Structure formats: C-alpha cells, structure tokens
Amino acid sequence: MSQVWNEGYVTEVGYTYGYYRETSPVYQRFCLLLRGLACNDLNAASAHCELGFGQGVSVNINAASNPGRFVATDFNPAHAAHARGMASHSGCDLRIHDDSFEQLLARDDLPEFDSISMHGIWSWVSRDNHRIIAKFAARHLRPGGSLYISYNCFPGWAPAYPLRQLFALHDRYASVSPGAVQRIDAALKFSGALLAAGPLFARATTGLDERLKQISGQKRDYLAHEYFNRDWNCMYFTDVADALAEAKLEFATTADPLDVVDTINLTAEGIAFLNAIEHPILREQVRDYFVNRQFRKDLYLRGVRRLSAAEQREQTLASRLVLTRQVDAIPMVVNTAQGAATLHDGIFRPLLDELAARDYAPKSFSDLLRALPAVSLPQLVMASAVLVGADHAAPCQAEPVVQQVRMRCDALNRHLLERARTRDDVNHLASPVMGGGIAANRFEQLFLLARSQGCDQPAEWARVTWRLLTDLGETVVKDGKGLETPEENLAELTARATAFANDRVPILRAVGII
Ligand SMILES: C[S@@+](CC[C@H](N)C(=O)[O-])C[C@H]1O[C@@H](n2cnc3c(N)ncnc32)[C@H](O)[C@@H]1O
Numbered sequence: 001m002s003q004v005w006n007e008g009y010v011t012e013v014g015y016t017y018g019y020y021r022e023t024s025p026v027y028q029r030f031c032l033l034l035r036g037l038a039c040n041d042l043n044a045a046s047a048h049c050e051l052g053f054g055q056g057v058s059v060n061i062n063a064a065s066n067p068g069r070f071v072a073t074d075f076n077p078a079h080a081a082h083a084r085g086m087a088s089h090s091g092c093d094l095r096i097h098d099d100s101f102e103q104l105l106a107r108d109d110l111p112e113f114d115s116i117s118m119h120g121i122w123s124w125v126s127r128d129n130h131r132i133i134a135k136f137a138a139r140h141l142r143p144g145g146s147l148y149i150s151y152n153c154f155p156g157w158a159p160a161y162p163l164r165q166l167f168a169l170h171d172r173y174a175s176v177s178p179g180a181v182q183r184i185d186a187a188l189k190f191s192g193a194l195l196a197a198g199p200l201f202a203r204a205t206t207g208l209d210e211r212l213k214q215i216s217g218q219k220r221d222y223l224a225h226e227y228f229n230r231d232w233n234c235m236y237f238t239d240v241a242d243a244l245a246e247a248k249l250e251f252a253t254t255a256d257p258l259d260v261v262d263t264i265n266l267t268a269e270g271i272a273f274l275n276a277i278e279h280p281i282l283r284e285q286v287r288d289y290f291v292n293r294q295f296r297k298d299l300y301l302r303g304v305r306r307l308s309a310a311e312q313r314e315q316t317l318a319s320r321l322v323l324t325r326q327v328d329a330i331p332m333v334v335n336t337a338q339g340a341a342t343l344h345d346g347i348f349r350p351l352l353d354e355l356a357a358r359d360y361a362p363k364s365f366s367d368l369l370r371a372l373p374a375v376s377l378p379q380l381v382m383a384s385a386v387l388v389g390a391d392h393a394a395p396c397q398a399e400p401v402v403q404q405v406r407m408r409c410d411a412l413n414r415h416l417l418e419r420a421r422t423r424d425d426v427n428h429l430a431s432p433v434m435g436g437g438i439a440a441n442r443f444e445q446l447f448l449l450a451r452s453q454g455c456d457q458p459a460e461w462a463r464v465t466w467r468l469l470t471d472l473g474e475t476v477v478k479d480g481k482g483l484e485t486p487e488e489n490l491a492e493l494t495a496r497a498t499a500f501a502n503d504r505v506p507i508l509r510a511v512g513i514i
Contacts, residue, residue: 001018001026004347006075006076007074007100007124007125007126007230007231008126008229008230008231009075009076009077009124009229009230009305010180010224010228011037011076011223014057014224015054015055015076015079015221016054016219016221016225017054017055017057017128017337017425017427018054018057018058018063018221018428019057019058019426019428019437019439020058020119020120020298020422021391021394021436022117022119022148022255022435023041023050023058023059023062023117023119023148023433024058024062024066024148024434024435024437025046025048025062025066025068025114025115025128026042026066026395026397026434026435026436027255027297027395027435027436028115028117028146028148029042029395030257030319030388030395031252031253031254031255031257031299032146032252032299032301033258033307033312033315033319034253034260034406035252035253035315036306036307036309036312037231037252037253037301037305037306037307037308037370038113038144038146038305038306038311039100039114039144039146039301040142040144040145040414042066042067042068042114042397042401042435043066043068043401044067044068044404045065045248046066046067046068046069046114047068047069047070047071047111047112047113047114047119047142047246048061048063048068048069048070048071048113048114048116048117049070049071049072049110049113049115049116049140050062050070050072050116050118051072051075051101051104051116051117051118051121051133051136051475052071052073052074052101052118052121052125052197053072053073053074053079053083053096054074054079054120055079055082055355055425056074056079056080056082056083056084056086056096057071057223057426057428057437058119058137058437058481059072059083059094059096059225059411060086060087060090060092060430061095061412061428061429061430061436061437062301062316062435062436063090063092063093063094064090064405064408064409064411064412064430064433065094065405065408065409065430065431065434065435065436065437066401066405067096067401067404067405068093068114069093069095070092070093070094070095071094071095071101071110072095072096072097072098072446072473073095073097073098073100073101073104074092074098075098075099075100075101075103076098077098079350080097080098081098084096084512085098086412086415087480088403089410089411089414089415090408090409090411090415090430090455091407091408091411092344092408092412096434096460097169101125101132101133101136102129102132102345104136105128105132105136105139106134106227107171109196110140111140111144112140112142112144112145112224113140113141114144114145114146115145115148116136116137116140116141116145116146116147116148117146117147117243118133118148118149118150119148119150120150120225121133121147121149121150121231122149122150122151122233122235122240123152123233123234123235124225124226124229124231124232124233125231125233126230126231126233126422127142130233130243131233131243132191134243134244134246134247134249135145135246135247136245137244137302138247138248139248140248141247141249141302141495142302143302143303144301144303145300145301145302145488146186146252146298146300146301146302147244147247147249147299147300147301147302148228148255148296148297148298149240149244149300149419149447150255150296150297150298151233151234151235151240151294151295152232152233152234152235152294152295153234153235153236153240153288153294153295153296154234154236154288155288155289155293155323156288156292156293156294156295157234157294157304158232159204159205159207159208159211160205160208160211161205161234162190162201162205163208163211163212163215164227165225166187166190167184167187167188167191167228168190168227168228168505170186170187170190170191171183171184171187172185172306174188175187176188179279180220180224180228181220181224182481183228183464184220184223184224184228185220185247186296187228188212188215188216189331189436191212192212192216194232194306195209195212200210205511209216212406213304215408222277222425223455226343226354229296235474235490236285236288237281237285237296238281238285240296240298241281244300247302248302248303249300249301249302250300250304251280251281251284251298251300251303252298252299252300252301252304253299253406254296254297254298254299255297255299255427256297256389257296257385257386257388258334258336258385258386258389258391259389260382260385260389261382261385261389263288264336264338264339264341264386265291265336265337266287266291266336266337266338267338268314270290273286273290274286274287274290285504290455292337292338293336293337308452313377314441316365316377316381316466317364317365317366317369317377318364318365318366318398319365319395319396320362320364320365320395320396320397320398321355321362321364321365321368321387321388321393321394321395321396322360322361322362322363322365322393322394322396322433322508322510322511323352323353323355323356323360323383323387323392323510324391324392324393324394324434324438324439324507325391325392325393325507326356326502326504326506326507327352327353327355327356328503329503330387330392331403332345332348332428334389334390336391337360337460338440340433343383343386346508347375347379347380347383348376348383348386348387349420350375350395351368351372351375351380351382351383351387352371352375352387354368355368355393357371358507359506359510360506360507360509361510362396362433362510365380365381365384368380384466384498393428394431394436394438394511395433395434395435396434396435397431397433397434397435401435402432402433402437402512403432405432405435406512408430408432409430409431409432409512409513410428412428413430413448413513414429414437416429416430417429417445417449417452418444418446418449419445420445420446420449421446421468422472423428424442426439427439427441428440429508429513430513431511431512431513433510433511433512434511437509438508438511440481440504440508440513443465443496443497443500444504445477446459446463446464446465446502447463447496447497447500448513448514449464450465451514458494458497458498458500458501459494459497459498460492461493461497461500461501462496463493464499465493466486466489466490466493469489470486476488476489476490476492476493
C-alpha cells in the first residue's frame with residue numbers, strides 16, 4: 001500500500017458533520033426484526049465499531065445513547081481530534097483512533113464487536129482496503145454480529161459513471177489551482193462545457209445535464225469526498241456480497257425499511273418477476289434493476305439466525321416506536337422508486353393519531369395493537385416500516401436502557417447546544433429513547449439553550465438568540481437573504497421559536513432530549 005497516509009483520499013477539506021441513523025444498533029435491530037432475523041443482545045457487554053467516522057458525529061451520538069463500548073477509527077487526525085473532543089463531553093465509553101484500516105487490523109487490543117458500521121466508505125477506498133475491511137470483520141465481528149455498509153452501485157450509476165470519471169481526469173491532468181474548492185469548481189465547469197459542446201455520449205445518455213446541475217448545487221466539502229478521491233469503486237450488489245463472503249458475512253436485509261415494502265416500490269409485474277427467482281442473491285440483484293438503484297444501504301450478518309414466527313411476534317410486540325415529526329407535518333405520501341405512493345388512510349391515520357396520543361410517548365406494538373383492534377400486527381409492522389423508512393418515526397430501546405444512557409445524552413447535548421452559539425454544523429442531538437440522533441437545526445438548538453437557562457417562553461428564546469446573533473455580528477437568513485433591521489430579525493426569530501415550541505418541543509420531550 002502507499003506510503004502516504006491518506007492513500008489518495010481527500011484530506012485538505014474536512015468532512016461534513018452528518019448523523020447517519022443506519023449506524024445505530026437500535027435502528028439495525030429494527031431492520032433485522034422486520035425480516036425476522038435475530039441480532040446479538042444490546043446491553044452493557046456489547047461492543048460496536050465504526051470504520052471511517054468522518055467528523056465522528058454518528059459514533060459520538062451512538063456511544064452516548066447506547067449501552068456498551070464503542071471503538072472507531074478515521075485516519076484523518078483532524079477528524080479524530082474533533083471526534084475525541086466531542087467524546088470528552090459525554091462520558092461515554094468511546095475509543096477514537098486515527099489509524100488507517102490496515103493499522104486498526106494490526107491492533108491486538110480490540111474486543112469482538114456486535115456491530116461494525118461504515119457509512120460512505122466502501123466506494124471511496126481501494127480494493128486493497130476492501131480486503132482489509134473484510135479481514136477486519138472476519139477477525140473482530142462476533143458471531144451473530146451485524147455489519148452495516150453503504151455504497152454507490154450499478155445499474156443506477158451506469159449512465160453517470162463517466163461524469164465522475166471526467167471530474168477525476170480534469171483534476172488529475174488539467175487542474176492548475178492548488179485549492180480543493182477551486183479544483184472542484186474547475187472540474188464542474190469543464191464537464192458542463194463538455195456536455196454543452198454536444199458529444200455523442202451526451203446524446204446517448206439522458207438526464208446528464210440535470211445530474212450535473214444537481215451535483216454542482218451540492219456543498220464543496222461533500223463533493224470533495226464524494227467524487228474527488230483517487231479511488232472510486234462503484235459496484236454491483238453481488239460483487240459486494242462476494243467480497244464480504246470471505247468474512248463469513250451473509251446478506252441479511254436492506255437498512256432502508258421503505259425497501260422492505262414491495263407494493264410501494266415495484267409494479268405488480270415486477271413483484272411477479274422477482275417472486276419467480278429462487279436464489280435470494282440473484283433476486284436482490286435483479287431487484288436493483290427494477291428500482292434502478294444507485295446507492296445501497298445493507299446489513300450483513302455473521303451467521304444468519306432466523307427467528308421462529310412466535311419469537312418474531314413476541315419481539316415485535318415488545319418493541320417500541322416513537323414519532324420523530326409532529327403528526328400534522330407528516331405527509332400522507334412517501335417517495336419511492338415508482339414515484340409518490342399514497343399512504344392507506346384506514347391504517348395510517350389511526351396509527352399516527354395513536355402514536356401522537358399522550359404527548360407522543362413511545363408506544364409498544366402491543367400497546368398499538370390493543371388501541372387499534374381493526375388493524376392487524378402485520379399491517380402495523382408494514383406501516384411502521386414505512387414511517388421509519390420515511391424518517392417520520394424511529395424504533396426505541398427499552399425504558400431501563402433509556403434511564404441508563406440518559407445522563408450521557410444530556411451531557412453531550414449540553415455540549416452541542418453550547419457549540420451552536422458559535423457554529424452551525426452539527427444538526428442532530430442524542431436521544432436516549434431512540435439510541436440515536438434526532439434532527440435539530442442551529443436555531444432550534446439555540447432556543448433549547450435559552451430554555452435550559454431558565455427562559456420559559458418562545459418570545460424569550462427569540463430575544464436571547466437575537467442578543468447572541470447581535471454579539472456575533474450575524475443576522476437571520478430568510479429565503480436566502482439576510483434580514484436587516486433588529487425588528488425584522490426579532491419577529492422572524494419569535495415566529496420560529498413559537499413554531500418550534502408547538503411542533504418540535506413535544507417530540508423532543510418524547511424522545512428524551514428535554
Ligand atoms: C466519505 S467519508 C464518510 C465519513 C462518515 N462515515 C460519514 O458518513 O459522515 C469517508 C471517511 O473515511 C476516512 N477514510 C478513508 N480511507 C480510510 C482508511 N484507509 N483508513 C481510515 N479511514 C479512512 C476518511 O478520512 C473520511 O473521513
């Protein structure tokens with residue numbers, strides 16, 4: 001392998017500060033249970049690992065909000081320093097390394113893990129690293145443990161693959177600027193000019209202009225990592241399944257619960273075609289053709305254990321669900337591979353109302369079944385897959401676990417609220433109920449900060465926030481324009497604080513943030 005530590009990976013631009021729920025053990029357990037698959041118990045003896053954690057927001061939130069120990073690596077020392085800084089506030093059991101995957105593999109001080117997660121890694125590292133990751137899982141994933149992996153895939157990427165190649169080639173042979181952002185802009189401009197010059201390739205491939213326009217509108221730090229690394233391995237599902245088979249890993253299920261619901265993703269003809277395919281790997285691969293998939297989020301298991309129907313029913317009835325969005329803000333349509341699908345009023349309306357009842361308190365499937373006698377358990381499970389898949393709801397952990405992790409989440413959230421005074425980057429907080437993160441933008445965090453300092457009313461949250469912005473020389477941006485007068489700023493902040501109090505505070509209380 002290369003002597004240079006970054007192995008051709010972009011390091012001059014730091015990564016973004018996202019939270020990815022698929023890395024949460026509670027979320028992974030929910031996805032597996034939907035398919036009737038067992039996972040290892042999640043408790044204080046559990047251990048979890050994240051490979052390539054970026055700024056470490058996901059692993060910090062997961063480590064604060066779940067029992068057990070966490071280990072994570074990212075070879076960018078600036079990322080590791082950031083993630084460690086965050087971990088120092090929560091008191092969670094999180095060990096952060098700035099090892100490469102190869103160095104982590106060589107360590108002899110690691111536990112067996114119940115889950116290994118990698119979000120946005122596989123497509124952007126070399127084939128050597130694929131082998132190292134598979135070896136790492138072979139050595140360190142406990143039998144019964146899960147591996148979460150996401151990656152760019154074919155056939156969805158096939159038409160636009162040459163675009164990424166153009167970016168990389170321009171960067172390699174024609175870029176004159178030393179700055180990453182300028183190099184990206186130059187590559188995008190070059191590609192736009194090429195498409196405008198009418199090459200036959202562009203005529204043979206529809207939608208390229210639109211794709212380039214969409215890419216050009218994305219943040220440059222994201223684009224740097226997404227398209228400008230030396231390695232960019234877009235693969236078929238079956239290629240990844242083969243690469244992981246060496247580690248005794250077997251494909252278990254999608255980590256996108258919406259995908260589990262065939263009727264909203266496939267036509268009747270597609271369902272019939274897929275049902276006629278016996279081998280599960282071939283079926284899953286062919287499904288990607290039907291939905292023209294370009295990005296996969298998958299869960300693999302080291303040892304697939306199928307629950308009996310009675311076990312699955314029992315575990316489902318005991319699991320809990322919480323809404324992550326106010327009920328009036330949930331549209332009765334979801335976006336799927338086939339376009340917008342309308343949610344069945346007879347099932348979703350009463351379910352949403354029941355989930356919103358008693359101040360949005362989490363409800364077990366057993367509670368829901370009792371409260372909604374006209375809806376069957378399989379209907380409830382499918383509806384929950386849709387709601388969780390669309391990010392309107394989240395699976396929860398058991399109440400005793402919630403109590404166990406609450407203080408750590410409070411400590412991390414206090415730090416994140418303080419941080420929002422001077423930065424607008426981490427837009428999630430740690431939920432002890434969900435065992436994961438929930439979205440909260442900077443202003444929402446500043447309102448919560450004011451609230452934690454004893455201000456009761458939204459108007460006060462707005463005043464405190466406006467005072468802070470004034471000190472920093474900032475103003476509120478509305479519709480892309482900075483508001484000018486103090487009156488305009490205060491009025492806008494008051495409106496946002498009032499909406500936050502009505503729409504988000506009940507949810508944040510239900511998920512244990514306040
Ligand atoms: C696209 S980013 C994804 C970050 C994070 N998982 C997320 O989704 O926010 C990939 C990350 O992997 C790290 N990385 C790439 N190659 C690596 C290697 N060989 N060893 C360790 N970390 C690596 C990079 O520094 C970067 O932070």
